[in-house]
Amino acid sequence: xxxxxxxxxxxxxxxxxxxxxxxxxxxxxxxxxxxxxxxxxxxxxxxxxxxxxxxxxxxxxxxxxxxxxxxxxxxxxxxxxxxxxxxxxxxxxxxxxxxxxxxxxxxxxxxxxxxxxxxxxxxxxxxxxxxxxxxxxxxxxxxxxxxxxxxxxxxxxxxxxxxxxxxxxxxxxxxxxxxxxxxxxxxxxxxxxxxxxxxxxxxxxxxxxxxxxxxxxxxxxxxxxxxxxxxxxxxxxxxxxxxxxxxxxxxxxxxxxxxxxxxxxxxxxxxxxxxxxxxxxxxxxxxxxxxxxxxxxxxxxxxxxxxxxxxxxxxxxxxxxxxxxxxxxxxxxxxxxxxxxxxxxxxxxxxxxxxxxxxxxxxxxxxxxxxxxxxxxxxxxxxxxxxxxxxxxxxxxxxxxxxxxxxxxxxxxxxxxxxxxxxxxxxxxxxxxx
Amino acid sequence: xxxxxxxxxxxxxxxxxxxxxxxxxxxxxxxxxxxxxxxxxxxxxxxxxxxxxxxxxxxxxxxxxxxxxxxxxxxxxxxxxxxxxxxxxxxxxxxxxxxxxxxxxxxxxxxxxxxxxxxxxxxxxxxxxxxxxxxxxxxxxxxxxxxxxxxxxxxxxxxxxxxxxxxxxxxxxxxxxxxxxxxxxxxxxx
Numbered sequence: 001x002x003x004x005x006x007x008x009x010x011x012x013x014x015x016x017x018x019x020x021x022x023x024x025x026x027x028x029x030x031x032x033x034x035x036x037x038x039x040x041x042x043x044x045x046x047x048x049x050x051x052x053x054x055x056x057x058x059x060x061x062x063x064x065x066x067x068x069x070x071x072x073x074x075x076x077x078x079x080x081x082x083x084x085x086x087x088x089x090x091x092x093x094x095x096x097x098x099x100x101x102x103x104x105x106x107x108x109x110x111x112x113x114x115x116x117x118x119x120x121x122x123x124x125x126x127x128x129x130x131x132x133x134x135x136x137x138x139x140x141x142x143x144x145x146x147x148x149x150x151x152x153x154x155x156x157x158x159x160x161x162x163x164x165x166x167x168x169x170x171x172x173x174x175x176x177x178x179x180x181x182x183x184x185x186x187x188x189x190x191x192x193x194x195x196x197x198x199x200x201x202x203x204x205x206x207x208x209x210x211x212x213x214x215x216x217x218x219x220x221x222x223x224x225x226x227x228x229x230x231x232x233x234x235x236x237x238x239x240x241x242x243x244x245x246x247x248x249x250x251x252x253x254x255x256x257x258x259x260x261x262x263x264x265x266x267x268x269x270x271x272x273x274x275x276x277x278x279x280x281x282x283x284x285x286x287x288x289x290x291x292x293x294x295x296x297x298x299x300x301x302x303x304x305x306x307x308x309x310x311x312x313x314x315x316x317x318x319x320x321x322x323x324x325x326x327x328x329x330x331x332x333x334x335x336x337x338x339x340x341x342x343x344x345x346x347x348x349x350x351x352x353x354x355x356x357x358x359x360x361x362x363x364x365x366x367x368x369x370x371x372x373x374x375x376x377x378x379x380x381x382x383x384x385x386x387x388x389x390x391x392x393x394x395x396x397x398x399x400x401x402x403x404x405x406x407x408x409x410x411x412x413x414x415x416x417x418x419x420x421x422x423x424x425x426x427x428x429x430x431x432x433x434x
Numbered sequence: 435x436x437x438x439x440x441x442x443x444x445x446x447x448x449x450x451x452x453x454x455x456x457x458x459x460x461x462x463x464x465x466x467x468x469x470x471x472x473x474x475x476x477x478x479x480x481x482x483x484x485x486x487x488x489x490x491x492x493x494x495x496x497x498x499x500x501x502x503x504x505x506x507x508x509x510x511x512x513x514x515x516x517x518x519x520x521x522x523x524x525x526x527x528x529x530x531x532x533x534x535x536x537x538x539x540x541x542x543x544x545x546x547x548x549x550x551x552x553x554x555x556x557x558x559x560x561x562x563x564x565x566x567x568x569x570x571x572x573x574x575x576x577x578x579x580x581x582x583x584x585x586x587x588x589x590x591x592x593x594x595x596x597x598x599x600x601x602x603x604x605x606x607x608x609x610x611x612x613x614x615x616x617x618x619x620x621x622x623x624x
Contacts, residue, residue, distance in 0.1 A: 071597055079582045127485075129459060141456045251461050254460065
């Protein structure tokens with residue numbers, strides 16, 4: 001340690017915040033306008049009122065012009081030894097060009113300040129983009145069914161941008177339901193992003209992009225198996241380096257489905273392309289909604305782990321996510337029935353015919369009403385055949401579908417057939433997976 | 435230095451915008467929104483006004499992607515210049531309106547305020563765009579309050595080199611005051 005700037009060094013216990021110190025501001029603000037005078041360096045030790053360092057004998061330094069000039073930056077930042085400071089200041093009285101530069105550099109120091117990270121309002125993105133697209137409609141729009149994914153990945157990326165290196169290793173517990181039991185898997189914030197990358201990769205490979213799992217191609221793996229494979233493929237635990245590949249892939253997905261899904265209504269075209277999840281399939285448009293949902297859910301897991309607030313998606317996006325879950329419920333019920341986990345079907349319903357139904361009323365922004373066919377995925381939900389009515393909040397419904405609350409804990413208003421209600425709530429939790 | 439990659443990205447982005455690809459607009463926003471918003475906020479010190487500038491800047495680029503000329507510099511500088519110009523214009527407007535309304539202050543005060551805000555915004559940009567070794571040296575000497583010898587040791591460079599970096603870093607930063615020469619501090623390669 002040189003000791004030169006001893007009392008001036010950063011001290012964490014010093015009540016005087018060094019970041020607050022706008023060097024020379026009070027006394028120097030008019031320096032440029034006034035008579036040419038040489039400003040004193042920032043927080044010169046003599047100004048602090050603290051004891052001066054013990055200088056054995058103030059030996060005047062004799063330095064040549066070249067060296068003095070090279071010291072000007074350090075001098076302006078008060079980063080020289082006291083002897084050098086004296087030598088520079090003596091020199092400034094004699095040398096016009098150095099004095100001029102010294103003044104200029106001292107002013108520049110006044111422009112330095114701590115970087116303040118302002119959180120951009122996540123809603124600003126959609127407002128800005130919508131504004132642009134109103135003025136000049138896109139020739140290649142992002143399909144409406146891909147816009148929740150677009151918005152959710154952007155939101156998560158903004159969160160990731162704000163978190164520190166260490167927070168990437170904060171522990172996160174992934175939770176979901178398997179055969180009626182809540183199970184969990186421990187990972188980290190970076191591990192969650194690796195998980196999202198590997199499962200988004202299911203969609204990526206199906207539409208012709210590179211599989212993040214690399215080659216040889218892994219066929220038939222579901223989300224959990226892909227995630228485990230991706231985690232295992234890396235020798236070291238994942239770090240913040242996972243962010244860029246995840247983001248690049250999500251941008252590439254949005255871009256590719258925009259070109260492929262020229263039919264922006266999402267009723268036909270590439271939106272119908274089947275995407276295999278291992279033991280089940282979703283259409284591309286539903287898979288993109290599913291990936292948006294997973295992105296939000298895991299962003300919430302990450303936000304909890306690093307103690308950040310995280311809001312629900314925009315209502316129209318939340319509505320798409322709830323709608324997908326509601327449409328998947330009859331299939332989930334039928335699967336649980338085959339596994340002996342749900343009560344047997346009460347009646348046989350011909351495909352396309354109206355069958356016993358449960359009215360699912362989802363409250364709040366993005367909510368709505370869905371009629372869930374109870375006895376067969378092929379049957380049509382029917383208001384006339386309603387045997388039960390469940391009402392719950394949209395975010396609560398999503399927490400249930402994500403496996404974050406149990407069917408018993410989910411706060412739901414219930415009227416009608418108890419068995420049907422229990423089976424539907426359990427089938428909702430069974431939609432969750434790693 | 436792999437110089438061509440960023441400029442290829444810039445040109446590709448311009449083509450995609452010109453082609454009317456909404457996904458490209460989203461990517462443009464993801465890359466530059468915090469730059470635009472941060473600059474506007476530095477000049478205007480107002481959240482809503484900064485939001486508004488962000489909207490204007492992206493609309494301008496989306497409506498007229500041809501206005502960017504890759505030969506003149508990186509897309510990042512181009513966007514920063516737009517944001518800066520728009521924000522300063524708005525500051526001058528709101529301040530003159532206030533001057534007329536209240537009669538407090540003088541046009542010289544106004545111009546001084548505009549100049550100060552303008553330089554502060556340019557300085558932010560210069561710091562984030564300057565070569566990383568210079569930024570690291572300034573960071574140590576100013577924020578960590580290391581003297582130049584400690585800075586040299588921390589960076590593993592000679593004391594001569596540490597002095598050179600501090601001086602050069604401040605020289606770059608001092609150009610933030612040169613408002614006269616367009617593009618006023620944003621022309622440096624990012």
